[in-house]
Amino acid sequence: MSIYVCPHCGKKSFNPVTKAMAGQLNSHGKPCKECGRLCVNGKAATAFNAVFALICFVLVVLTYLKAPDIDWLYPIEKRVVLGLILAIFIVPRIANAFFFKMEPAIRIELKR
Numbered sequence: 001m002s003i004y005v006c007p008h009c010g011k012k013s014f015n016p017v018t019k020a021m022a023g024q025l026n027s028h029g030k031p032c033k034e035c036g037r038l039c040v041n042g043k044a045a046t047a048f049n050a051v052f053a054l055i056c057f058v059l060v061v062l063t064y065l066k067a068p069d070i071d072w073l074y075p076i077e078k079r080v081v082l083g084l085i086l087a088i089f090i091v092p093r094i095a096n097a098f099f100f101k102m103e104p105a106i107r108i109e110l111k112r
């Protein structure tokens with residue numbers, strides 16, 4: 001089954017761009033074009049994002065602490081840190097665009 005299928009109505013109403021914009025379980029979600037109900041990227045996407053952000057954060061701290069002792073790293077320290085911070089924001093969106101299944105947005109259902 002396609003990962004761009006709406007979990008509410010089963011129609012293939014998302015594409016990589018709209019799926020990337022839908023966010024994860026903790027976000028508001030994007031409405032399906034067919035049925036209008038909100039969808040987000042599911043548990044696997046949320047877990048991946050959390051793990052990925054944690055790894056990048058650890059690498060940022062390590063780079064900051066260790067760069068003065070590592071000859072090849074020291075001159076590019078700022079660029080490495082900047083790249084890692086950008087990756088925290090960009091890589092999960094790319095992953096959301098091309099991997100993981102959509103799930104119903106749970107935040108809305110909790111309010112009802």
Ligand SMILES: [Zn+2]
Nearest residue numbers: 006009032035
């Ligand atoms: Zn739908």
